Amino acid sequence: MKRTIPFLIASVAGFVLIIAYFVPFAEGWGESVSIWFDVLAAIAFILGGGNLLKNHLQKVSARKPGWAYSAITVAAFALTLFAGLAKLGATPNPQYPASSAWSGAYRETGTVFWWIYEYAFVPLTATIFALLAFYVASAAFRAFRARNTEAALLLGTAFIILLGRTFAGVYLTSWLPDSLYGLRIENLSVDIMRVFVTAGNRAIMIGIALGTAAVSLKILLGVDRSYLGSGDE
Amino acid sequence: MKLLRGPWLWILAALIMLLTAALVPASSGLWRMIDYERRFLAVVVAVFCGAVVYWIRHARQGGEITVRRVPGLEAIDEAVGRATEMGRACIFVPGIQDMNEVQTIASMTVLARVARTTAQYNAIVQVPTAKSLVMTSAREVVQAAYLAVGRPDAYNPDSIYYVTDEQFGYVAHLSGMMVRDRPAACFYMGSFFAESLILAETGNAIGAIQIAGTAQPAQLPFFVAACDYTLIGEEFFAASAYLSGSPAELGSLKGQDVGKIIVAVILLIGVTLATVAEISGSPALARAVELLQFDILN
Numbered sequence: 001m002k003r004t005i006p007f008l009i010a011s012v013a014g015f016v017l018i019i020a021y022f023v024p025f026a027e028g029w030g031e032s033v034s035i036w037f038d039v040l041a042a043i044a045f046i047l048g049g050g051n052l053l054k055n056h057l058q059k060v061s062a063r064k065p066g067w068a069y070s071a072i073t074v075a076a077f078a079l080t081l082f083a084g085l086a087k088l089g090a091t092p093n094p095q096y097p098a099s100s101a102w103s104g105a106y107r108e109t110g111t112v113f114w115w116i117y118e119y120a121f122v123p124l125t126a127t128i129f130a131l132l133a134f135y136v137a138s139a140a141f142r143a144f145r146a147r148n149t150e151a152a153l154l155l156g157t158a159f160i161i162l163l164g165r166t167f168a169g170v171y172l173t174s175w176l177p178d179s180l181y182g183l184r185i186e187n188l189s190v191d192i193m194r195v196f197v198t199a200g201n202r203a204i205m206i207g208i209a210l211g212t213a214a215v216s217l218k219i220l221l222g223v224d225r226s227y228l229g230s231g232d233e
Numbered sequence: 234m235k236l237l238r239g240p241w242l243w244i245l246a247a248l249i250m251l252l253t254a255a256l257v258p259a260s261s262g263l264w265r266m267i268d269y270e271r272r273f274l275a276v277v278v279a280v281f282c283g284a285v286v287y288w289i290r291h292a293r294q295g296g297e298i299t300v301r302r303v304p305g306l307e308a309i310d311e312a313v314g315r316a317t318e319m320g321r322a323c324i325f326v327p328g329i330q331d332m333n334e335v336q337t338i339a340s341m342t343v344l345a346r347v348a349r350t351t352a353q354y355n356a357i358v359q360v361p362t363a364k365s366l367v368m369t370s371a372r373e374v375v376q377a378a379y380l381a382v383g384r385p386d387a388y389n390p391d392s393i394y395y396v397t398d399e400q401f402g403y404v405a406h407l408s409g410m411m412v413r414d415r416p417a418a419c420f421y422m423g424s425f426f427a428e429s430l431i432l433a434e435t436g437n438a439i440g441a442i443q444i445a446g447t448a449q450p451a452q453l454p455f456f457v458a459a460c461d462y463t464l465i466g467e468e469f470f471a472a473s474a475y476l477s478g479s480p481a482e483l484g485s486l487k488g489q490d491v492g493k494i495i496v497a498v499i500l501l502i503g504v505t506l507a508t509v510a511e512i513s514g515s516p517a518l519a520r521a522v523e524l525l526q527f528d529i530l531n
Contacts, residue, residue, distance in 0.1 A: 022275050024268050037333055041366060048365030048395035055394050066413070121399075128401035132427060135434040142437075143458040201450055204466050208448045210281070210492040211470030212335050214485045217285050219338060223481045224473050227332075227341040229373030 003228045013037075014220040052077065080116055088112035157192060164189020243287050247280045273529045280495065285488030292484030300483060305444050305462035306475050309343075309420075312442045313350040316417035322357040323347065324416045325371075326407065326432060328423020328447070329363040329400055332370055335470075336448050340422035341374050342473040343446065347420055348378035352387055360393040361410070363403045368395045404428040408435045421445040421460070422469070425452045433459035446472065499530070 013033045020030030056070035064070075082088075089111040090104030106113050146152040163169035169185040176184050182191070218224040254272040257263055267275055292298050316323045325347055327340040344360065351358040360375065362368040371393045379388035396406045408431060411419070419436040421429070422445070429445075429452040436443045437459045445456035446464030456463045464472065467489065474482035503525050510518035 018278075022267050022271055022278075024265065041331060041364070044365035044369065045398075046365075048368060048398075051365070051368065051395040052397070055391070124405075125399070125401045128405050128431070129427065132431060135430045139430055139434055139455060139458045204450050204453070206493070206496050207465075207467035208450070208470075210489045210496075211467035212448065213278070213281055213492070214285050214489045215335055215339055215470045215473070217282055218473070218482065218485050219335075221286075221289075223289060223485065224342070224477075226345050226473060226477070227338045227370060227374065229345075229370070229375075229377035 003225060006228055007222055007225060011220050011222065014216065049077075080113065083112040083116060089115075157196075160185060161189050161192060240287065243280075243283045246283065247276070250276045250279055281488070281492045284491040284495075285485050288487035288491070289481050289484035292480035292487070295480075296484070298480065298483040298487055300471075300475060300486060303464065303468055303471065303475055305446065305464045305468065306343075306346075306472055308442070308444055308462050309346055310350055312418035312420070312444060313347065313354055313356055315442055316351075317354040317356040319417045321415060321417035322359050323351060323418040323420065324407075324411070325358055325360045325420045325422070327360065327362060327367055327371060328421075328425055329403060329428065330424040331364045332366045334424050336424040337364075337367060339448075339470055339472060340446070341370055342476065343420065343422045344371060345374050345378050346472075346476045348375040349382055352379045352382045352384045355387065357389075358392060359410075359416070361396045361403070361407060362393070363396060363398055363400070365395055368393055400426065400428055404431050407432055411435050411439055411441070415439045416441055419443045421447070421456065422464075422472075423447065425449055425456075430455040430459065436460070499525075503530075 013036075016026075016033050017030050020026045020028070020033075053074065056074045058064075059070040060067045060074065084106045087102055087104055087106045090102075090106060090108060091110070093103035093105075096103040104111075107117075108114065140158070144151070144155045144158055146155050163172070164185045164187075169189070173184040173186075181187060215224070219227070253263070254276050259269050264272070288296075288298075313323055325344050327344065328334070328337055330337050332338065348358055350356075358375070360368075360371045362371060372390055375393055376385075376388050376390070379385055396403050407428075411432075412435065416436075416439075419432075419441045421432060421443070425432075425447050426449065429447070429449075433443060433445065433456055443460040444462045444464075445460040446469035447453065447456065448466050448469055450466070453463065453465055457465075471486055471489075474486050503522070506518055506525065507522045509515075510522050
């Protein structure tokens with residue numbers, strides 16, 4: 001029963017989404033299913049928030065290594081939650097001028113929540129994202145070592161693509177006559193991307209599309225129930 | 234009657250559907266039941282689903298299905314074994330999408346196998362999640378795996394926990410944890426975006442054995458560059474069938490192969506038609522190419 005009901009819900013929701021896509025009069029059904037999922041996910045967020053607090057408070061309480069980071073996490077969580085729920089700094093909605101800031105929007109410019117988002121969250125996120133540049137460099141350094149013929153080909157191709165995207169690359173082969181226009185690095189780069197990369201990408205995409213359809217069908221028909229924790233893998 | 238059995242029935246049904254989609258006029262009442270613009274897609278879906286269902290039935294009835302080796306899936310035991318020997322944990326990252334994403338569902342299948350192996354080897358598996366529903370599902374899957382190998386006492390629900398919905402907050406937590414705890418095996422299975430390379434490079438830097446699987450084509454090169462094994466697209470979706478070995482699931486892989494054959498045939502027809510139309514300049518062939526490109530495949 002514990003697995004049959006979730007399976008039935010998943011199966012019915014899946015079939016409804018398929019029908020909604022192909023049958024004109026059932027178009028709205030798909031939207032309803034998506035809304036139900038959003039409601040479910042929103043309720044589940046309480047579960048996640050509770051779990052987050054539990055884990056970090058346990059760490060603080062047991063003074064485990066790095067407990068100070070957990071304390072900061074809990075404090076930041078509580079502050080952001082309070083700033084959002086209490087709508088600190090929000091101006092009252094003009095439609096309800098007599099009421100307090102509660103009639104305003106918690107995300108509007110100037111609120112405490114907005115301030116936390118704009119001056120703490122966004123810079124922190126941008127910092128982590130910026131680290132990606134260094135990771136790309138280290139991964140490229142390892143991937144492009146010409147250890148064998150295939151790796152040398154990869155290196156050569158990557159070199160053309162990278163050079164073709166820079167002004168230096170364009171300048172290097174600009175002396176080539178118009179009859180050899182296709183051999184200019186910027187054009188070689190475009191051709192590699194348009195022909196070879198697109199062909200490989202499409203082959204992968206076709207496999208992914210068929211795999212997605214087959215997995216979805218297996219889930220809808222109940223052939224694969226491993227995601228419900230059946231233990232059958 | 235023999236002709237109406239097995240694959241012939243499926244081929245006949247496919248032909249009837251194709252002819253109906255091509256010949257029944259747009260004004261027909263039939264298209265009040267099925268969206269006229271999506272009629273060919275409906276035929277493709279029906280034909281493909283028919284192929285998958287047929288091969289599932291075929292496999293269930295004892296038909297032999299052979300699957301090639303997938304090194305990435307066979308390396309799971311090796312990775313968990315290495316973590317056990319080193320006395321370190323394994324981490325399993327199920328991507329950053331919710332349970333309505335098919336890749337996340339597929340990742341749960343691999344998690345079941347990883348959890349089963351960690352339970353057998355008495356190793357630790359940690360599953361930090363970016364979505365609450367994924368945490369709940371992962372807990373069910375891991376608990377069932379520990380029960381299946383007769384070690385329910387070793388199951389620790391606290392090792393499967395929620396971090397944050399925010400992409401880079403999640404990455405910051407994982408990177409920090411990997412550098413501090415130095416897990417010996419890292420599994421990245423699911424839907425990944427910009428975080429893929431940060432995670433895989435951090436794992437590489439700490440010397441962990443890494444196995445990744447995703448159906449995000451843009452992230453595949455990053456995983457290939459930084460991980461020991463990568464399940465590319467359909468291999469990731471085949472994991473469930475491969476790991477379970479159940480005839481029904483293996484049959485679905487054969488159905489997928491039929492889908493690939495159909496795609497290859499359509500590609501060949503399209504390329505030939507387009508080439509001949511270009512060379513001959515025939516308006517009829519050009520119209521056929523347009524029909525294939527914009528009506529059938531659009």
